[in-house]
Amino acid sequence: MSHTPGARQAQKQRTRQALLDAALGLLAEQSLSSLGLREVTRAAGVAPTAFYRHFRSTADLGVALVGEALDSLHAMIRTTLSPVDDSARRITRAVGLVAGHVDAHPAHVRFVARERHGGVQPVREAIREQLVRFAEEVKAELAKDPRSRGWSDDDLLMLAHLYVDQMLSTASLFLETPGDEPLERERVARLAARQLRLIGTGRAHWLD
Amino acid sequence: MSHTPGARQAQKQRTRQALLDAALGLLAEQSLSSLGLREVTRAAGVAPTAFYRHFRSTADLGVALVGEALDSLHAMIRTTLSPVDDSARRITRAVGLVAGHVDAHPAHVRFVARERHGGVQPVREAIREQLVRFAEEVKAELAKDPRSRGWSDDDLLMLAHLYVDQMLSTASLFLETPGDEPLERERVARLAARQLRLIGTGRAHWLD
DNA sequence: TCATCCAGTTAACAACTGTTCTCCCGCGGT
């Protein structure tokens, strides 16, 4: 019907996205290593064999999901980053950003937390690689802070990893608390804020 | 009375242990949610139907594994606990204990790290419950320290959770570094030591 | 306009899964 260039590839990427979305949905209640090829195609509404047009295996699909999930995390890290200091107001703002991201992309957060130590090696490596990149980005931002004067590169990277791990841990904690329990959410938020404050305190006196 | 040392029940627990060990071995390269009943019995050298004499499902077996794995972690936490202070010597000792435990029980560490956020809800809850118990134990030990004077119970628990998470993170990091790379191991050990030192520094100035 | 390409389909394969029933046989209590 339409000779518009790209309608072909557009449809292909559409079903590819349908497969990714279907998989992400199914991964809410299982791990990637138990995700079946047919299961995914069934949920996506396509024939089993169509899967091979996009991915070699479910592990391959998992690696693609890592990119998707970490892209959304990337945006949050950026916004969480700029105000990295100990001011109580900014810490609570950072925790709020994490909470908001968990609300906006719960499946992505769950996927990363679950498969970071999961049973599929290529996916583990892909996640680790991305988290290292994040830590380096955080380190670069920390280096700009006047408070980092006198810090070695290694120590800055160490602190960056600590922040990244803490953020992921907090996100996973938010994920586990049901959304209809605002008082529990507040408890988690205050716990995370205090942990960030303690790390910040350690940072302030690191060179003593 | 059923206090009979019975060769009967002894054999039963023997095959039960064989199932647990076989499962733990298989879980080195996959997640619990993809672990098959027949797969386990095959590796254990028993008939598939024998499985039901001990567990209702693989998820049930997973919960049993949590107990086993966390028992071994428990012992390490205890020994790591007593010298919780900032002396560089004791920190490196604690890190060494973690490294030693990973060497002694790699499968247990891997299982806990993997299934803590894994796809089987009952197992996740069992792990979380045990980790909460650990944190409370750590908190109790921290409370004995004269340095904790003036700390609120909530803050002590917060710090305890931070220590537990940090220990698990370190253990998982050791697990991922191949054992035949002593220089990489040393790098991980020093990273963990510095992170502990930073937390300890924050602790020392918490009440400022 | 027409031949080509290629995402998606249908059909079929052997292999594997969890679960039920039936049977076996050695230990434990009497």
Add this chain to the structure above:
DNA sequence: ACCGCGGGAGAACAGTTGTTAACTGGATGA
């Protein structure tokens, strides 16, 4: 010495799995 309990084996069940092959039909490029 006997019988019953119960851990384990064996066979069979209907479903599901990943993967290959041959096919269809609409978009694509000359």
